[in-house]
Amino acid sequence: xxxxxxxxxxxMYTYAEIEAVSGYIGNFTVTIRRKAKYVDWDKCNGCGxxxxxxxxxxxxxxFDLGLGTRTAIHKAFPQAVPNKPVIDxxxxxxxxxxxxxxxxxxxxxxxxNFEDKDELVTENVGAIVMATGxxxxxxxxxxxxxxxxRFPDVVSGLHFERLVNAxxxxxxxxxxxxDGRIPESVAFIKCVGSRDDTKGKTYCxxxxxxxxxxxxxxxxxxxxxxEAYVFYMDVRTAGKNYEEFYQRGxxxxxxxxxxxxxxxxxxxxxxxxKSEDTLLGRPIEVEVDMVVLATAMVPARGSAELAKLVGFSxxxxxxxxxxxxxxxxxxxxTGGVYLAGACQGPKDIPDTVAQASAAAVKVCGLFSKxxxxxxxxxxxxxxxxxxxxxxxxxxxxxxxxxxxxIQERGHGGVIERRVATVNEGLCQGCGACVGACRSGALNxxxxxxEQIVAxxxxxxx
Amino acid sequence: MKRVxxxxxxxxxxxxxxxxxxxxxxxxxxxxxxxxxxxxxxMCSDPGQDLxxxxxxxxxxxxxxxxSCSPRMHENTFRKAIADVGLxxxxxxxxxxxxxxxxxxADKEQATRKASDLVRMAVFKVLKNKPLQTGTIPITKRAxxxxxxxxxxQSALDIAEAGYEVVLVDRxxxxxxxxxxLDKTFPTLDCSA
Numbered sequence: 266x267x268x269x270x271x272x273x274x275x276x277m278y279t280y281a282e283i284e285a286v287s288g289y290i291g292n293f294t295v296t297i298r299r300k301a302k303y304v305d306w307d308k309c310n311g312c313g314x315x316x317x318x319x320x321x322x323x324x325x326x327x328f329d330l331g332l333g334t335r336t337a338i339h340k341a342f343p344q345a346v347p348n349k350p351v352i353d354x355x356x357x358x359x360x361x362x363x364x365x366x367x368x369x370x371x372x373x374x375x376x377x378n379f380e381d382k383d384e385l386v387t388e389n390v391g392a393i394v395m396a397t398g399x400x401x402x403x404x405x406x407x408x409x410x411x412x413x414x415r416f417p418d419v420v421s422g423l424h425f426e427r428l429v430n431a432x433x434x435x436x437x438x439x440x441x442x443x444d445g446r447i448p449e450s451v452a453f454i455k456c457v458g459s460r461d462d463t464k465g466k467t468y469c470x471x472x473x474x475x476x477x478x479x480x481x482x483x484x485x486x487x488x489x490x491x492e493a494y495v496f497y498m499d500v501r502t503a504g505k506n507y508e509e510f511y512q513r514g515x516x517x518x519x520x521x522x523x524x525x526x527x528x529x530x531x532x533x534x535x536x537x538x539k540s541e542d543t544l545l546g547r548p549i550e551v552e553v554d555m556v557v558l559a560t561a562m563v564p565a566r567g568s569a570e571l572a573k574l575v576g577f578s579x580x581x582x583x584x585x586x587x588x589x590x591x592x593x594x595x596x597x598x599t600g601g602v603y604l605a606g607a608c609q610g611p612k613d614i615p616d617t618v619a620q621a622s623a624a625a626v627k628v629c630g631l632f633s634k635x636x637x638x639x640x641x642x643x644x645x646x647x648x649x650x651x652x653x654x655x656x657x658x659x660x661x662x663x664x665x666x667x668x669x670x671i672q673e674r675g676h677g678g679v680i681e682r683r684v685a686t687v688n689e690g691l692c693q694g695c696g697a698c699v700g701a702c703r704s705g706a707l708n709x710x711x712x713x714x715e716q717i718v719a720x721x722x723x724x725x726x
Numbered sequence: 727m728k729r730v731x732x733x734x735x736x737x738x739x740x741x742x743x744x745x746x747x748x749x750x751x752x753x754x755x756x757x758x759x760x761x762x763x764x765x766x767x768x769m770c771s772d773p774g775q776d777l778x779x780x781x782x783x784x785x786x787x788x789x790x791x792x793x794s795c796s797p798r799m800h801e802n803t804f805r806k807a808i809a810d811v812g813l814x815x816x817x818x819x820x821x822x823x824x825x826x827x828x829x830x831x832a833d834k835e836q837a838t839r840k841a842s843d844l845v846r847m848a849v850f851k852v853l854k855n856k857p858l859q860t861g862t863i864p865i866t867k868r869a870x871x872x873x874x875x876x877x878x879x880q881s882a883l884d885i886a887e888a889g890y891e892v893v894l895v896d897r898x899x900x901x902x903x904x905x906x907x908l909d910k911t912f913p914t915l916d917c918s919a
Contacts, residue, residue, distance in 0.1 A: 266902050269879045269894065274886035280899040283872060291865035297895055328907065345900035388893045391866035394885075396878035398903050423907060430909040437909075475912045483909070510913040571872070589798075606877025614876060614911055621877040625884030632867045632890050641816065641858035690863045711816060716854045723850035724843055 266346040280351055284385060286575045287664070289691045290601030291391045291637045301381040303352035304338070308376035311348040315368035315377070316340065321358045326434070329427045332442060333434030338368050338377075342432055352377075392601045392628040393575060395585055396621065397568055399607035402458035402465060402561035410528045411457070411558065417443040418536060419529060419556040422476055429483050439487055441555050444534070448554030450492040451484045452538050453477045454526050458561030459611075460498060466561050466582060472613040473559035474501045478511045480557060481519040493519045494551055496526050496540055504615065522549070529556060562611040576663070577602050584610045595624045600693070603627050642711040643692035644699060650706035651684040657698035657707060658685065665691035666698060730759040730849055731787040733778055734841075735769035735794035737824055744828035746838040750793065753842045757849045761785055770800045775807040782811045789852040793821035793845050814857035819848040868893065875903020 269275055278297050285296040321337035328341040337357040340350045358365035359379060369377040401421055405414030412419055418441045420428075431437035441448055455477055458465030474497070481493040500521065502508040515521065524540040531537070538551045564583040572579045577597040578586040585608045588596040595603050605621040606612060612620070631637070648671055657666050668683045685707070687698075696709045708714060732754040736742035747765040754763040762785040766774045769792060781787060790813065792804050797820040805815035823841040831837040867890050871882045874896035882892045894901070910917060 266879065266906070269874070269883060269901060272883065272886045272892075274890065275882055275892045275894055277874070277901065278893065278895045279874065279901060280897070281895050282897045283895060289863075291863055293866075293870065295870055295893075297893075300897075302899070341898065341900045342906065344906075346902065347900070349899070351899045388868070388870065389866050390868045390870040390893060392869045394869060394871045394878070394881045396871060396873035396875060396881060398873055398875045398877065423904075426908045430907070433909075479910065479912045479915070504913070506913040565873075575872075605881045606873075606875065608873070608877070614905070617877045618880050621880035622884050624877075625881045625888070628869045628881075628885050629888045629890065632865060632869075632888075634865065636862040637865050639861040639863055641860050689861055710858055711855070713854070716851045719850040719854050720847040723847040 266344075270346045277347070278386070279347065283571060283574060286393070289663070289688075290599075291631070292690065293390050293393060293601065295388045295390060295393075297386050297388060299384045299386060301354070301383050302349075303354065303357075303377065303379055303381045304350055305376045305378050305381075306347065306349045308374045309349045309372075310374055310376075311340075311350075312373065313340070313350075314371055314373065316350060318367050318371050320365065320367060321356050324353070324356045329434045330421075330424050332424060332427050344432070352379075392603065392631055394603045394605055394621075394624045394628060395571075395575070395577075395597075395608055396605040396624075397565045397571065397585075397608040399562040399611065400565050402563050404457050404465075404558055404560050407464045408457060408558075411454070411526070411556070412529055416529065416531060416536060416556075417441075418448075418554065419558065421558050421560045422473065422480065423560075425480050425557045429480070429487070439484065439555075446554070447488055448484075448491070449488065450494070450551075450553040451481075451555045451557060452494040452496065452526075452536075452551060452553040453481055453557045453559065454538075455495065455497045455559045456525075456561075457558040458563075459559075466563070468561075468582065468611065469501065470559075470562040470611040471501075471616075472562070472611065474499075475504070475507055475510065475613060477557075477559045478502075478514040478519070482514045482517055485514075485517045485519060492553075494538075494553065495519060495521045496524055496538070497521060498523070498525065504613070522551075524549070562607055564608065568608065575599075575602060580610075584608065595620060595627055601631065639689055640694065642694040642709065643689050644687045644694070644696070644707050644709050646685045646687060647706045647708070648684045650704050652704045652706070653683045653685070654703060655685070656701050656703060660697050660701040661692075662695065662697065663691045663693050665693075727759045728788045728853055729761045729786055730757075730789045730791060730852060731778070731781050731785060732757075732760055732763035732791045732793065732845060732849065733769055733774075733781075734763070734765045734823075734845070735774070735792065736765060736767045737769075737795060737828075738767065741794070741824050741828040744831060744834055744837045745823055745841045746834065747793075747841075749838055750823075750841045750845060754791075754845050754849070757846055759789070759853050760849060762787060769794050770803050775803070778804070778807055779811045782808060782813060788813070788817065789855060790818045791821060791845060791848045791852055792818070793823045793841060793848070795824040796822050796826075816858040817852065817855050819852040819855070821845050821848045867891075870895065873903065874898075874901035876905040878903070 284298040319336035325331040326333040326335040427433040459470040484493040577599040603624040605624040606617040751763040809815040
């Protein structure tokens with residue numbers, strides 16, 4: 266992270282979103298919205314005094330998935346990069362009541378600015394790498410048998426990561442969210458939302474088998490004498506050293522039970538899991554202190570809108586669509602737009618890093634050429650035939666058609682009229698405009714009406 | 727009339743097991759403009775491409791039709807091959823008799839007839855093909871990376887290390903994404919932050 270922040274060739278815009286993208290491969294213009302932070306990061310030295318004095322406390326910390334609390338002026342976590350805070354206006358007392366401004370008074374560098382506004386900046390780039398990652402499937406909406414999120418000690422794998430993380434809300438101690446007690450037994454349920462076409466997603470989320478093995482091992486390691494149960498459909502360990510890692514867990518005493526948990530219900534302060542052990546072929550019941558669900562990866566919120574904005578397609582599950590599943594896994598159908606990581610489909614870290622480097626190489630490959638050859642099979646307008654109806658303009662999915670004024674001789678003088686014109690850099694040769702053109706002025710080079718008619722003749726005559 | 731050459735690919739047995747490629751080539755010689763037609767086991771291979779190049783020179787071909795797989799596979803391969811011997815690469819048509827014929831049909835007679843029909847369409851079309859020229863557009867040598875998780879950071883660093891400027895955007899106030907929320911990571915159990 267620090268390497269990224271300090272790299273002279275990298276310009277970071279954090280707390281910022283893509284507002285608009287126009288242009289085409291080699292020549293994109295991107296508008297970026299820098300959201301109001303209410304802290305002047307040029308002045309702020311990251312001392313953190315404001316966070317300690319902010320009276321708007323006990324706000325659920327999103328970074329810890331609500332397991333910990335934060336103040337209104339806050340950094341996501343102590344090692345944040347850049348190590349500067351933002352004010353969450355929704356929860357800030359100054360914004361809510363107009364009174365407060367404690368942070369402003371105590372800030373030693375006078376960095377607080379309650380007047381801060383969103384700012385739009387424009388950047389010109391030649392290539393775009395999409396790396397927007399994933400969110401976790403919201404199991405609380407659908408999995409009634411696991412309590413719809415009513416039991417505080419049934420958490421997701423990411424919650425568990427925060428609990429076991431030394432910089433997390435418990436300082437790395439695995440504690441039950443309900444009473445802070447260290448659990449003596451933890452059950453893990455895999456494929457919650459994954460491989461479940463009735464309630465969740467049809468696909469396998471790929472990373473869960475391995476992180477569940479890791480979690481179970483961490484339970485065994487951090488809590489002496491504890492029990493860890495893993496309920497699974499299959500154990501998928503297709504990766505270098507993955508099977509060995511899983512075996513380590515089994516050898517450490519993690520109990521793997523093949524079966525889907527059909528119900529979780531409380532008994533005293535414990536949770537009871539009802540399942541079937543399909544290897545034994547009989548129903549079983551396990552009583553534990555805590556349950557961790559390996560929930561499916563889904564596209565990050567806002568992915569679909571972003572894909573539309575940048576101008577490429579998504580697949581049936583909302584992940585970004587690669588140009589070819591085997592041969593072009595990093596490209597999109599839009600020239601100059603590449604994919605990296607879980608935005609293209611569920612992935613673990615080694616695969617993500619590999620794809621990210623692959624995307625980088627694609628970008629560098631593009632940049633290594635002095636200029637870009639365009640494919641010549643693009644639309645062209647025969648200006649004399651164009652009636653200027655503008656039907657083709659909204660039809661074009663690549664915004665390649667605009668209208669221009671031309672001057673023509675006629676009726677004993679010169680008349681000016683508007684005709685369509687095609688930007689050859691933007692045109693992808695899809696032919697949508699040709700079909701829409703009522704006056705026959707548009708033709709796709711290499712697929713002219715004359716050529717298509719010849720083909721039809723060949724078949725019919 | 728322009729001089730057309732037709733090259734029918736067996737694709738090992740991918741095409742030849744269902745389509746009688748010899749017959750397709752034979753029937754092609756009856757089509758308007760066709761002065762040469764032949765088959766070969768793998769038209770995309772080096773010897774296959776050499777065969778096309780040699781035929782262009784020997785028979786003074788002006789237009790080329792290759793009946794083989796999907797143009798997504800080898801259109802560029804064949805365009806380059808014919809450009810090597812001085813033909814405009816767009817005086818070329820590719821006919822997909824694999825994905826759209828041999829792979830989806832079982833009846834040899836009908837599949838062969840379909841292949842012949844597809845080749846005839848391409849021959850009629852290629853006679854109307856005109857030389858096309860590629861243009862050039864400038865490239866802005868800066869990249870945008872959207873998302874600063876492990877994927878975005880890795881991409882940004884690699885591109886930046888190669889000497890190009892990168893604009894890295896994340897909607898959160900900090901970079902790191904999901905990765906920094908994690909504790910240790912498999913299979914090496916090293917720290918993720």
